[in-house]
Amino acid sequence: MPKTLLDIVRECDNFPYQADNPEFYKATLAEYYAFKVAGSACTLGHVPHDIVSAFDFSSCGWAVDHDAQTVTLGHNQTIDKFNFDHEKWSSALTATMSTTTAKMSKSPHPALSKLSTTWRNETFPIANPVTGRTMLEIERSASAIFGILTSGVQLTCYVEDPARGLLLWIARRSRTKQTYPGLLDNTAAGGLETRFSTCPLEAVVREAVEEASLDEEIVRRGIRPSIRISYYHAKAPRAEGPGFLQPEVEGVYSLRLEPGVVPVPGDGEVEGFYLWSVEEVLGALRNREFKLNSAVAVIDFLVRRRVVTAENEAGYAEIVSRLHRRLDLD
Structure with a gap:
């Protein structure tokens, strides 16, 4: 059954909020x-x-x-x-x-x-x-x-087509990749390892060049940062015990590409790229075809572009709130 965008965001930000139910929060941390x-x-x-x-x-x-x-x-x-x-x-x-x-x-x-x-x-x-x-x-x-707080970067490349409107470049992860093989992904994304921890812009530029073969000058000239997103994800319980905890902050960036600029797989992590309409992207999101943290980054992009609004999406306020969660580990 297709999911709503709120379902997807709740699935990603699924660790209990202390203010909502203090006893459940305490029991979970136990x-x-x-x-x-x-x-x-x-x-x-x-x-x-x-x-x-x-x-x-x-x-x-x-x-x-x-x-x-x-x-x-x-x-x-x-x-x-x-x-x-x-x-x-x-x-x-x-x-x-x-x-x-x-x-x-x-x-x-x-x-x-x-x-x-x-x-x-x-x-x-x-x-x-x-x-x-x-x-x-x-x-x-x-x-x-x-269960440490980790950080990453997400880049959404898009095209403004006079005939088709807003189009997004969506990646499909390699089917041989260790994690989440074959799922849909943002145009470029990656974890923020130590050497890039103080310069996330350099990290996202590197991902765009290596994963999508984009020209570095085009990326640096056109990339735009936005307010970071954050969420607290608890993985499904394991046979041995509770699921691992993954609080995370993602630096989100967007890049408008000209129609003739086409991302191409560069480092073996991506199988291919699709230039999709908003309707196609929303359909894939609701059918749960995206890697989860990439899904919420794409949803955040659609919110910022006012494709997803309070007028057309139930639970809009909660979506926005959960995408910018305060991450207290205590």
Whole structure:
């Protein structure tokens, strides 16, 4: 049965809101251990209880408190032990996390053993939610296990055709891709790995050039940023325990292309591109043909272009609200 746009947004932003139902919110978090770093009160993510039960965190230098339900990285490695040198402290935390995730990949636990086949050799930054400063880095494929806040970039390329109106360039992911093979995607998109964490524009330009073979000068000259979208996604429960948590912020960009400029697959991650009308895009969205976080980015684009409005879409206010969720991990 076709879904409404609100259904799609709710499916992406599906972690409970504390204000809506405090008891349900509390009960949901009870299935996880808070991920912390020694010397900081901030919660950086959430680890499912079955992972904590199956993996010996203490053997990698973590402190586990089963009463408080916390796993704390860098036990007795607060920044003062490094003479308040942030870089040395961050490097030590990153090294411990690297040892931990490498050991996890050798575990027989089903969710952990998958790391050996999905390893990216790319890292995501983990930032202090108060200061915004990077505290450490984590192997990208392990980020969901720790439920950390991640970031990405999404680019929607479009054409304004005098005869057909607004057209969007939609990508189909390669059917051999490790994640979400064959699903529809934005024109270009990607996770914001550490080296691009402070310059998302460079990340989206790189994705546009590598994935869609677009001319870098055309991209830089015409690309337009918008207000970021954010959501808190809880994956479906697993046989072993609750689903992994994925709070995320996406930098969204748009680029108007001339009719003669055609995206072409460039790095093997995209099977092909389609220039679709708004009606075709909406149909594919409602038929659930898009990768989920790309779907909400496309919906956000259609909202900003006033294709989707309060007059023509039920639940419009909730759609807009959920696309800009405040992400508190505590």
